[in-house]
Amino acid sequence: MDRSELYRFMRQHRYGVVSSIAADGTPQSALVGIATTPELQIVFDTLRTTRKYANLTSNPRCSFVVGWSGEQTVQFEGIAEEPSGDDLLRYQAAYFAVRPA
Secondary structure (H helix, E strand, C coil): CCHHHHHHHHHCCCEEEEEEECCCCCEEEEEEEEEECCCCCEEECCCCCCHHHHHHHHCCEEEEEECCHHHCCEEEEEECCCCCHHHHHHHHHHHHHHCCC
16 A cells, blocks of 8 residues: 555544553553544544553553554554644644544
């Protein structure tokens, strides 16, 4: 699947599963609402009181699974970042374009 096909596939999905690691090494996964940028960045939100927030701020390495209909998924591994400033505005725009408040 080339990059444009991958983007089209990911844009069809509004949910994904993010997996992170707790401080004690326990793996944890959570279903989250998502948006995908043309650069294949996955944008999601969470509250600062959640386990995933605590996990990702102490250890930003994570994995993501997007899609499951027809037994087809995309799996990513990467680094989670909490954006700020202009980046935050750009990611908020991408997220709210597909997940209106």
